[in-house]
Amino acid sequence: MARPNQSDQRREELTPVIARSFAELGYRRATTAALAQRCGLRENQLYRLWPNKKAMFLASIDYLYEFTAAKWRELLSSDDGRTPAERILTWEGEHRGESGLHRITFAGLNETDDPDIREALRQMYQKFHSFIIGQVQEHRADKDHNEHPDAALTAWAVIGLGMMANITHELKLLPHDMRGRMVHDVGTHLLDGGQN
Amino acid sequence: MARPNQSDQRREELTPVIARSFAELGYRRATTAALAQRCGLRENQLYRLWPNKKAMFLASIDYLYEFTAAKWRELLSSDDGRTPAERILTWEGEHRGESGLHRITFAGLNETDDPDIREALRQMYQKFHSFIIGQVQEHRADKDHNEHPDAALTAWAVIGLGMMANITHELKLLPHDMRGRMVHDVGTHLLDGGQN
DNA sequence: ATATTATGTAAGTATACACCTACACAATAC
DNA sequence: GTATTGTGTAGGTGTATACTTACATAATAT
Numbered sequence: 001m002a003r004p005n006q007s008d009q010r011r012e013e014l015t016p017v018i019a020r021s022f023a024e025l026g027y028r029r030a031t032t033a034a035l036a037q038r039c040g041l042r043e044n045q046l047y048r049l050w051p052n053k054k055a056m057f058l059a060s061i062d063y064l065y066e067f068t069a070a071k072w073r074e075l076l077s078s079d080d081g082r083t084p085a086e087r088i089l090t091w092e093g094e095h096r097g098e099s100g101l102h103r104i105t106f107a108g109l110n111e112t113d114d115p116d117i118r119e120a121l122r123q124m125y126q127k128f129h130s131f132i133i134g135q136v137q138e139h140r141a142d143k144d145h146n147e148h149p150d151a152a153l154t155a156w157a158v159i160g161l162g163m164m165a166n167i168t169h170e171l172k173l174l175p176h177d178m179r180g181r182m183v184h185d186v187g188t189h190l191l192d193g194g195q196n
Numbered sequence: 197m198a199r200p201n202q203s204d205q206r207r208e209e210l211t212p213v214i215a216r217s218f219a220e221l222g223y224r225r226a227t228t229a230a231l232a233q234r235c236g237l238r239e240n241q242l243y244r245l246w247p248n249k250k251a252m253f254l255a256s257i258d259y260l261y262e263f264t265a266a267k268w269r270e271l272l273s274s275d276d277g278r279t280p281a282e283r284i285l286t287w288e289g290e291h292r293g294e295s296g297l298h299r300i301t302f303a304g305l306n307e308t309d310d311p312d313i314r315e316a317l318r319q320m321y322q323k324f325h326s327f328i329i330g331q332v333q334e335h336r337a338d339k340d341h342n343e344h345p346d347a348a349l350t351a352w353a354v355i356g357l358g359m360m361a362n363i364t365h366e367l368k369l370l371p372h373d374m375r376g377r378m379v380h381d382v383g384t385h386l387l388d389g390g391q392n
Numbered sequence: 393a394t395a396t397t398a399t400g401t402a403a404g405t406a407t408a409c410a411c412c413t414a415c416a417c418a419a420t421a422c
Numbered sequence: 423g424t425a426t427t428g429t430g431t432a433g434g435t436g437t438a439t440a441c442t443t444a445c446a447t448a449a450t451a452t
Binding site: 002003004005006007041042044045048 | 425426427428429430431432
């Protein structure tokens with residue numbers, strides 16, 4: 001036998017590059033030629049690492065989740081008196097959309113007829129939801145609170161809020177500071193039930 | 197001179213068909229051949245009505261707004277004691293995503309690098325926002341209310357809520373009744389500031 | 393009637409792009 | 423060394439598809 005296979009490692013190195021390409025160009029304009037070039041490879045070599053373009057895209061969806069979740073986990077640990085949920089809201093209000101990776105969801109949603117992409121998106125949203133629902137519950141456990149919609153529905157609404165922050169950013173519908181206020185103010189309002 | 201030009205009328209007749217095609221197939225799979233077939237025409241004839249595929253898509257974005265706004269206007273007039281905002285929320289909770297036309301936004305968002313499509317989307321969201329912000333203010337004027345985020349930000353959040361309803365529907369993340377509760381409960385919570 | 397413009401039908405073109413083949417060279421195991 | 427497998431380079435192929443051209447026919451104005 002000869003020469004160890006480093007495909008796994010290379011996939012890991014290249015996925016961020018690919019993901020960024022899909023985010024920047026959208027699915028169609030991210031041609032395999034463009035992807036290869038940005039990776040400093042030939043198309044050929046990409047096809048040795050993934051069976052087809054769709055697989056590259058699926059990897060990008062996973063990466064989008066991991067990228068975001070890594071930041072959130074980091075925020076969980078930096079205790080500053082506020083609840084983790086509040087810290088995440090503040091951070092997202094300030095930085096949402098900065099990476100541009102959210103555009104991968106736009107591309108994915110446009111391909112919802114493809115069962116594999118559909119399922120990958122489904123799982124991604126489900127993971128975000130699980131994460132957030134935990135934070136909502138933890139946040140509410142700390143406080144006296146009023147009536148508010150249940151945690152699961154609230155968590156979806158928070159995701160919708162983030163999505164809207166992305167869109168208002170993408171389409172320049174709101175300036176940076178207003179976006180920050182939107183995510184933070186409406187977000188805490190959703191968490192707390194009106195009083196904050 | 198001879199034979200009156202009925203292009204305007206035909207565009208109006210065909211736009212719903214085209215819009216539905218884009219919604220069903222997404223931008224890429226909605227080939228000009230497919231669009232023509234669904235219109236009962238040849239590609240050729242489509243190109244006599246619109247200069248290119250993008251123009252057909254832009255018309256579909258306009259149609260999406262008109263289609264939705266027409267329903268909302270209808271709901272405004274049917275007074276039943278509740279505020280119009282509440283009526284719209286109830287209706288959207290029940291029917292959101294039913295037409296499938298929202299998928300046009302998915303397609304559009306994936307093309308946000310194209311300045312024309314970007315601008316059309318921008319205007320569409322702006323129009324929705326104007327509409328909703330009016331309803332929010334009117335709703336709040338009727339009531340004693342608590343502290344809540346300002347109407348403009350709330351209106352964006354409501355749009356995000358609708359977007360999320362679409363996505364949870366599209367990806368089968370929530371069953372119909374839960375989606376209805378989400379839009380209605382979280383929606384009124386956003387409007388009222390917690391007490392309802 | 394006839395000139396003029398709209399509408400229908402059929403075929404074609406040019407290009408972009410996902411994906412493949414073929415082969416040379418390099419590295420590792422034995 | 424040498425057999426084996428990974429990596430790099432160059433080019434090709436087949437197809438899908440946005441958009442066009444050419445021409446026949448139908449409707450209306452004068």
